[in-house]
Amino acid sequence: MSNGVTLGVFYTIVRPEEKAILAAAHQRGVPTQPIDDGSVTFGLDRPPGLPDVLLNRSVSHTRSVYAARCYEHYGVPVVNSADVTDLAGDKVRTSLRLAERGIPTPRTVVALSAEAAMKALDEVGYPAVLKPAVGSWGRLMAKVRDAEEAEQVLEHKAALTSPVHSIIYVQEYVAKPGRDLRAFVIGQECVAAMYRHSPHWRTNAARGATTEATPLSDELSELSIRAAEAVGGGVLAVDLMESPSGLVVHEVNPTPEFKALAAATGVDVAGRIVEHAVAVGRR
């Protein structure tokens, strides 16, 4: 199926997902070019030997955005595009975009200082969730039940050195039923979805949530595709919660893991990603 398309796989570390992608490409006769994001350099002129399309699997948001900009500058299409990764990797920008497109999402208020964050928390109400604007796997997220807890968390955030922590992203705590949903969108299609069960309020698979396939209802499928398209489309994992008023989208992940999803659903996610990337490379 390659039709002469060489697939670049841009990685930080090779996890089961990247191994599955390389194996799926091999099965389909697609030549691959693994590229370590820590070893590559980018000049201003197009170098020789580039792949025809790049699958961006770097786990570093910063590296992945700059690398995608450079490859696109050389004329290499990137899955996902630099714009999509830039936007979806930033929770503030993602929330703004979801709101612009009328996609249901938890109530969110952004503050630029700890003092303003206390006002934001009053607007959102307690309990609330504080999230870093960039990062995932549930890292450095905090659920605060009252102003006293919030002040303590904000004091700790102030001690963190990265400027990104000066942006306080406050989101309504959604009382979900011990689980959330992850839907995987490739191109125009929602290919699989699963529940992530956890007694903990953070239901990330990386934090040990158990997973279970969920049927693709029209509502789930359509909402996930709309959310993916809102950030520009590509290969995206859409995280949703079942709120008392219906499904809400809380994250769209631009470099998604899928080992747990593939195991729970039996869907060949890696193969579908490779086929999508090759199709992008042929355009």
Add this chain to the structure above:
Amino acid sequence: MTDCPLCEAQVENADRIPGEVFPCRDCGTELEVLGTAPFTVQTAPKEAEDWGE
């Protein structure tokens, strides 16, 4: 075969590929494959603040 850079236990290649991360069976340290011929490893990079999905 090579040695774990931390505990010096012997580590097998087992069809691994460059960049692959796996735990040392003896000490549990996450190791990253540098090369396969010869098989060499180093301790895997630590998770950075902007790492994620």
